[in-house]
Amino acid sequence: MKSILLFIICLSLSISCWAQSDNTITITINNIKNDTGKILLGLHTENTFMKTEALQKSAIEIIEGKIKVTFNNVTAGEYAILVLHDENNNGKMDFTPNGMPKEDYGLSNNAMNFGPPQFSDAKFEVTTEDITLNILL
Template identity: 50%
Template sequence: MKTIALIIALVVTSIFGYSQEQTETFSVTVKVANPLNDNGHVLIGLHTADTFMKGKGILNAKSKVTDGQVSVTFENVAPGNYAIMVLHDENDNDRMDFEANGMPKESYGMSNNPMLYGPPTFADAQFELTESKEIVIRF
């Protein structure tokens, strides 16, 4: 009898422990409002403060511009603070190209669409994910 009670207690404890480990996840849909042309691809990255401006994001997508529009959805994203970075990689070399003076040759944008005169910071682009969102990026 004690063995059956112990087994039931362990099963119930395991179920409650497992249910608390699962957190609700959300989707983030990114739309690019105004690509200049249909050349190349648009690279989209979902970033945390640790990955922002340091390479690839925690989730990444590559999409063709179709009829002047781009839309990508990141699924199963845990709640938290994130930023979106977008690059229109017109020559398909998977990186941003720069002029001799250091200015970008290709269009780019980020969440919150900040107007900057220098390198962006995570604080400029961050948003809190507490529900599924649609974010529109303008170049």
């Protein structure tokens, strides 16, 4: 009897842990200045933000100045989204000779700073509910 009870407890714990990794983050952008190129999006933790490749990424075509994309199977934790309007489709942000970005970009929380983006300004928390974000470029 004890082993059956222990099995039921373990099973219920494993199901609740599995369910927590099924969150989604849906991002919409409605203010893209043109349909040229693609929008590149990256889902980051503090450890990957501006340092390494995103945990999840997407490159999406722009239709009438808008996009919508969903990141699936996101576990609970703190994240930030980086967005780039890659107008020339070269897969990276381009800069002017004085170091200013040539292409539009955005962050979760619509954080805008002078200088490089900061995780602390763009972070949001994923718990047990799906997240919907509207990011401005």
